Amino acid sequence: MTAKEAIGVIEAALSFVFDDVSEKQNWDDAITTAISALKRMAPEHPLLEENHDKLGYAFVCPHCHRMSTFSLHCRFCGQKIDMSGFDTL
Numbered sequence: 001m002t003a004k005e006a007i008g009v010i011e012a013a014l015s016f017v018f019d020d021v022s023e024k025q026n027w028d029d030a031i032t033t034a035i036s037a038l039k040r041m042a043p044e045h046p047l048l049e050e051n052h053d054k055l056g057y058a059f060v061c062p063h064c065h066r067m068s069t070f071s072l073h074c075r076f077c078g079q080k081i082d083m084s085g086f087d088t089l
């Protein structure tokens with residue numbers, strides 16, 4: 001099962017009805033945290049955004065929108081970065 005498939009299963013499970021409202025809130029909080037972590041594991045291309053400190057544009061993380069020296073992960077939030085296709089720029 002891929003991370004994306006797991007997210008779909010987990011999101012579908014959120015439709016379960018709980019008798020105890022606080023139990024459902026705890027479940028929602030835990031699942032939201034888990035989905036966020038899973039999404040950061042799926043590699044995404046960086047975004048090209050205007051750089052306000054300097055003239056021009058810079059690559060930023062697609063999750064936290066902070067500039068980073070990308071390797072495999074954003075050093076700020078842990079988002080897995082896919083730099084494929086950018087090696088010819």
Ligand SMILES: [Zn+2]
Pocket residue numbers: 061062063064065066074075076077078079
């Ligand atoms: Zn980030």
